[in-house]
Amino acid sequence: MGSVRGRVIQVVILAAVLGGCAPSAEGGAGASGSPSAERAGDKGAAAASGGTIGASGSACELPVSFDIAKGWKAKGIDAEKELSGASKGSDGDVTGGFADAFLRQGPVTTACEIDAKPAGKIGFLRVWTGKPGDADTRTVLRQFVAAEDNTSKVKYRSFRTATGVSGVEVEYLYTSKLLEESKKESALAVSTPDGPVVLHLGGLDTEEHTAMLPAYELAKRTLRIR
DSSP, X not given: OOOHHHHHHHHHHHHHHHOOOOOOSSOOTTOOSSOOEEETTTTSOOOOEEEEEBSTTSSSBOSEEEEEETTOEEEEOOHHXXXXXXXXXXXXXXXXXXXXXXXXXXTEEEEEEEEOGGGTOOOEEEEEEOXXXXXXXXXXXXXXXXXXXXXXXXXXXXXXXXXXXXXXXXXXXXXXXXXXXXXXXXXXXXXXXXXXXXXXXXXXXXXXXHHHHHHHHHHHHTOEEO
């Protein structure tokens, strides 16, 4: 992985295109009141598998394991190391602020980035992890969404996969102030003995997000707690 400065510059440039994940004041508008349960996979077909990540020795070592779509490329991220390195730099206040904005969202930090570009799409499936605590998955997911600026039409629901994993899922619109455009995003959260895990799917726009949903569905359907 490159330096924090280089990564932050790359992320800032990418954020201008993708809309990014930036912290904000508490609360996204329009959160639904009562959850509805669904079996994972009801939303559409899953992508073909290109391998499994999460286990020791894989591209990303995580508290969970799941299949990634064929052609997508996973890269592990040591957020704590990146944040620590940023704080020690000569311009630590600036670099550290950018690093914190893009490596931490609500109660979780980035642990893995799965890039869709090698498969011909523009976007990422990112994995965020948190520390063990008393917060339930719905609370963690609400805090995650609340930390992303300009969200609306937020809809939560419970799910249970064929592998026996239960969690909470959310769909919402993110509006970029820079681009003045809205796009759909999806995320899910599960609890593990090592802390909460959030999987988030963004995308360049709603069309790209929709095209990448089969990869998100594959991850959800094959999700296992390690």
